[in-house]
Amino acid sequence: MGAFLTWAPLLLDALSFVLVLALVALGLVVIFGLMGVINLAHGELFMLGAYTVVLAVGWGVPFWLAVVLAPIAVGAVGWLVEVLLIRRLAARPLDTILATWGLAIVLQQAAVLAFGPGSRSVARPTDATVTFAGISYPAYRLELMAIAALVLVATMALFARTRVGLRARAAIADPDMAAALGVNVRRVRAQSFVLGAALAGLAGALVAPIISVDPHMGFGFLVPAFLSILAGGGVSLGGVLGGAAIIGGADSLLGHWMSPVVSQIVVFLIAIVAIRLRAARAAGS
Amino acid sequence: MLEIRDLRAGYGQSMVLNGVNLDIAHGTVTALLGRNGMGKTTLCRVLIGLLPMTSGTITLDNDSISHMAPHRLARRGLAYVPQGRSIFARFTVQENLDLGLSARGGRIPPHIFEWFPMLAELRGRRAGTLSGGEQQMLALARALVAEPSLLILDEPSEGLQPSRVTAIGDVLLRIVADKRVTVFLVEQNLALVRRVAAITAFLVDGVIAGGAAGRDLSPQSPLIQRYLGL
Amino acid sequence: MRDAPLPVALAVFAGLGLVPFVLGDYWTGQLARYVLFGLFAMSLALVWGRAGILCFGQAMFFGIGGYAMATVTLGTFAAVPFTAALPALVLAVAVAAAAALLVALFLFWGAGIGGAYLAAVTLALAAILEQAVRGWYGLGADNGLSGVPPLPLGDNPWDPRPIYFVVLAVAAAVYFGLLALLESRFGTLLTALRTNPERLAHLGYSVVALRVAVFTLGGAIAGLAGALFVATDAFASPSLIGFALSAEVLIWVALGGRSVLLAAFLAAILIRVAEAYLSETLGPWWLLTLGTLFMVSVAAVPNGVLATPLLWLQGRLRRTS
Ligand SMILES: Nc1ncnc2c1ncn2[C@@H]1O[C@H](COP(=O)(O)OP(=O)(O)OP(=O)(O)O)[C@@H](O)[C@H]1O
Ligand SMILES: [Mg+2]
Numbered sequence: 001m002g003a004f005l006t007w008a009p010l011l012l013d014a015l016s017f018v019l020v021l022a023l024v025a026l027g028l029v030v031i032f033g034l035m036g037v038i039n040l041a042h043g044e045l046f047m048l049g050a051y052t053v054v055l056a057v058g059w060g061v062p063f064w065l066a067v068v069l070a071p072i073a074v075g076a077v078g079w080l081v082e083v084l085l086i087r088r089l090a091a092r093p094l095d096t097i098l099a100t101w102g103l104a105i106v107l108q109q110a111a112v113l114a115f116g117p118g119s120r121s122v123a124r125p126t127d128a129t130v131t132f133a134g135i136s137y138p139a140y141r142l143e144l145m146a147i148a149a150l151v152l153v154a155t156m157a158l159f160a161r162t163r164v165g166l167r168a169r170a171a172i173a174d175p176d177m178a179a180a181l182g183v184n185v186r187r188v189r190a191q192s193f194v195l196g197a198a199l200a201g202l203a204g205a206l207v208a209p210i211i212s213v214d215p216h217m218g219f220g221f222l223v224p225a226f227l228s229i230l231a232g233g234g235v236s237l238g239g240v241l242g243g244a245a246i247i248g249g250a251d252s253l254l255g256h257w258m259s260p261v262v263s264q265i266v267v268f269l270i271a272i273v274a275i276r277l278r279a280a281r282a283a284g285s
Numbered sequence: 286m287l288e289i290r291d292l293r294a295g296y297g298q299s300m301v302l303n304g305v306n307l308d309i310a311h312g313t314v315t316a317l318l319g320r321n322g323m324g325k326t327t328l329c330r331v332l333i334g335l336l337p338m339t340s341g342t343i344t345l346d347n348d349s350i351s352h353m354a355p356h357r358l359a360r361r362g363l364a365y366v367p368q369g370r371s372i373f374a375r376f377t378v379q380e381n382l383d384l385g386l387s388a389r390g391g392r393i394p395p396h397i398f399e400w401f402p403m404l405a406e407l408r409g410r411r412a413g414t415l416s417g418g419e420q421q422m423l424a425l426a427r428a429l430v431a432e433p434s435l436l437i438l439d440e441p442s443e444g445l446q447p448s449r450v451t452a453i454g455d456v457l458l459r460i461v462a463d464k465r466v467t468v469f470l471v472e473q474n475l476a477l478v479r480r481v482a483a484i485t486a487f488l489v490d491g492v493i494a495g496g497a498a499g500r501d502l503s504p505q506s507p508l509i510q511r512y513l514g515l
Numbered sequence: 516m517r518d519a520p521l522p523v524a525l526a527v528f529a530g531l532g533l534v535p536f537v538l539g540d541y542w543t544g545q546l547a548r549y550v551l552f553g554l555f556a557m558s559l560a561l562v563w564g565r566a567g568i569l570c571f572g573q574a575m576f577f578g579i580g581g582y583a584m585a586t587v588t589l590g591t592f593a594a595v596p597f598t599a600a601l602p603a604l605v606l607a608v609a610v611a612a613a614a615a616l617l618v619a620l621f622l623f624w625g626a627g628i629g630g631a632y633l634a635a636v637t638l639a640l641a642a643i644l645e646q647a648v649r650g651w652y653g654l655g656a657d658n659g660l661s662g663v664p665p666l667p668l669g670d671n672p673w674d675p676r677p678i679y680f681v682v683l684a685v686a687a688a689v690y691f692g693l694l695a696l697l698e699s700r701f702g703t704l705l706t707a708l709r710t711n712p713e714r715l716a717h718l719g720y721s722v723v724a725l726r727v728a729v730f731t732l733g734g735a736i737a738g739l740a741g742a743l744f745v746a747t748d749a750f751a752s753p754s755l756i757g758f759a760l761s762a763e764v765l766i767w768v769a770l771g772g773r774s775v776l777l778a779a780f781l782a783a784i785l786i787r788v789a790e791a792y793l794s795e796t797l798g799p800w801w802l803l804t805l806g807t808l809f810m811v812s813v814a815a816v817p818n819g820v821l822a823t824p825l826l827w828l829q830g831r832l833r834r835t836s
Contacts, residue, residue: 038631088814094569097634098769099813101762105806112799163383170373170384177371180333182359182388182431223642230635261650268643272636276621276628 014252019148022244025225027199034192036093040100043218044107049204050213063125070205071198078197111215119212231274286311292341301327303491314468316478319488325471333365334358359388364433370424374413385430401426418449442474519777519825528687544675547682549787554686555740556783562733564773567709571634572641576611578756580738583607585660585751611738619730645757659752772822
């Protein structure tokens with residue numbers, strides 16, 4: 001019982017990290033799967049989502065409305081980025097890694113200039129805690145997990161069950177044939193970039209009350225999200241959850257047994273080995 | 286309904302089509318014969334907009350469609366069954382058919398399952414698990430789901446046993462009998478061409494080397510002799 | 516694939532040789548460091564531009580060379596029986612090359628990985644290594660190792676001029692050495708490796724061996740640059756080994772021109788000089804400008820801002836001769 005009481009909150013913390021990470025990673029994977037683009041500015045889109053909430057709440061917008069505004073605002077930024085940058089690099093997918101890295105630097109510095117280099121915070125919408133089986137846990141974190149899980153399921157259902165999703169999957173599997181059947185592949189790609197950006201923005205908005213918001217916060221999420229999708233198998237949406245569970249779970253739980261440095265190293269090693277194995281298997285089949 | 290004038294196209298520096306001229310009349314089956322590597326697939330890909338042409342014009346019902354994007358051409362009524370079928374192997378049969386609706390929306394017309402009865406039972410199967418003949422039928426059905434006005438078929442009989450080839454011929458005869466679909470059939474199977482095509486053209490070295498009315502394709506005709514490499 | 520025109524390369528190195536007679540000691544010392552960053556950039560241009568391996572962790576080898584140089588000359592590990600600079604330098608290059616060899620074997624063995632996967636794995640490796648160094652007290656952890664002895668050049672070891680000339684001579688030697696190598700059959704094979712590895716394999720060449728060879732060579736050059744840098748700077752810090760410097764060198768090389776060694780070399784120096792002058796006055800605007808330039812050049816001038824005119828000139832010269 002005592003072990004349960006100490007472990008349950010840790011597991012819940014890990015789960016909330018995994019779900020947020022999966023949200024960020026899902027945005028990345030939508031973009032990667034549909035466009036072959038590794039968006040190294042994804043962490044900065046996440047950061048913009050968090051700042052949207054900080055600013056909006058500062059202007060007196062109710063918290064939950066700000067959480068709805070964030071993905072819309074970041075989705076709009078994503079649309080601009082797609083039109084001005086990504087589209088021009090369609091034939092050179094590897095160069096988009098570099099270009100989005102440049103964009104990441106630009107967005108980071110723009111945030112430093114606009115909001116200052118220091119960290120900001122936003123009050124949680126509620127300080128209530130929920131007590132269950134002897135454990136009390138912050139209500140906001142439970143809400144966050146529920147929303148993240150809901151959005152994950154909804155996004156997956158969008159791809160698996162709707163006609164729009166079917167066309168998007170067709171555009172991934174065989175863009176030429178999809179186009180010949182009447183799918184506007186270019187538009188599907190642009191939409192996917194906007195959707196991916198919006199997911200990053202939502203993730204940033206949701207975590208804004210529980211972490212400190214600063215211009216460099218994106219990188220800390222980009223790397224594990226990036227490793228999650230590669231470890232989880234690239235384009236499979238289900239693999240995202242698995243990858244996020246491995247990377248995020250290990251990241252937040254190992255820290256309790258070993259020094260953060262060692263746990264980080266272990267996480268990266270797990271990721272590298274998983275990526276190497278997957279890539280080799282993909283090449284072999 | 287389709288006019289191709291002085292069409293040139295190729296890959297990078299190497300030209301494959303060197304001025305193709307061809308008319309496809311409304312409500313007919315027009316066949317194109319040509320030996321391997323003559324550029325038949327290249328011509329199909331240009332027609333459906335997947336490969337940019339270097340010069341020339343294509344007109345569909347008096348409108349220029351020369352540089353239209355593939356999805357627009359699909360919405361204009363062009364449908365394509367590529368060589369090698371290009372079905373979506375990991376999707377179900379139903380999903381493959383639904384994709385055929387991308388060009389116009391709506392629902393799958395019921396006559397599709399009259400023409401392809403076996404597909405009705407296979408709807409839930411993964412397309413990649415179908416036999417080659419079934420996959421070809423699926424590719425044909427997927428194209429027809431869009432109720433196209435012009436159907437472009439690239440070697441539909443390739444790799445199929447004779448009974449399947451006959452079945453494809455049956456379907457083609459049936460859809461043109463309705464006079465709603467015009468067919469452009471690229472083939473190497475002379476028997477199929479003889480059975481369904483009203484007009485046959487020959488592609489040699491990137492130009493149309495001549496044409497013949499369908500029933501005139503006797504093995505003794507000089508064009509056939511040349512086609513067969515005799 | 517040619518590099519910059521030979522006269523331009525000669526002029527660049529000659530011009531750099533004259534700089535200490537114009538600038539004071541402080542800037543000569545700084546320029547020595549920038550030349551070493553240029554050498555480091557050349558190693559990435561070789562691996563990425565010439566062989567098509569987009570490595571997101573090239574600083575691993577720069578840092579390993581640097582830390583090897585620092586620990587040997589400081590006598591950190593009793594197991595190494597010498598502390599003299601020259602054998603230390605040789606050992607540092609060897610250790611960096613060995614590390615690159617191991618990484619290359621891991622990356623390319625069997626079916627191997629490429630493209631985005633390779634970028635991800637090298638990025639993660641660099642991040643691991645940085646974490647490891649930051650947590651390793653024997654290496655000074657976050658504080659790094661300071662007091663690294665300078666190269667023994669003359670009576671006053673901190674006189675920047677001899678150091679500068681040695682560093683510049685090394686960079687020139689590596690550049691012209693690589694040029695000769697790239698003009699040889701190895702260079703032809705590298706071009707084939709980048710543009711058409713399947714055909715190369717078809718002709719009976721081992722694609723794996725070629726990739727491993729060029730990656731190891733790149734690692735050795737990066738290690739050489741790192742070792743000399745640490746001796747020049749008297750300081751080995753974790754920032755030399757991790758993701759940040761890896762990304763920075765990528766920006767230099769992409770901006771200069773990935774496939775032209777001289778362009779990468781010059782871009783590293785020019786950007787560092789610009790940074791030294793501008794980062795104080797511009798503050799966050801400096802990085803914003805650099806990021807924008809980088810982004811725009813990748814989209815609009817994929818061959819690089821310096822390499823594009825250099826290659827144009829190369830084409831002109833060859834046509835007239
Ligand atoms: N993607 C491509 N890049 C370069 N050349 C190509 C490409 N596709 C085809 N070719 C070349 O163009 C020429 C015509 O090819 P195409 O596929 O159109 O011939 P085909 O008549 O359809 O042949 P088959 O009967 O074998 O299907 C061939 O010489 C082929 O090698
Ligand atoms: Mg063909």
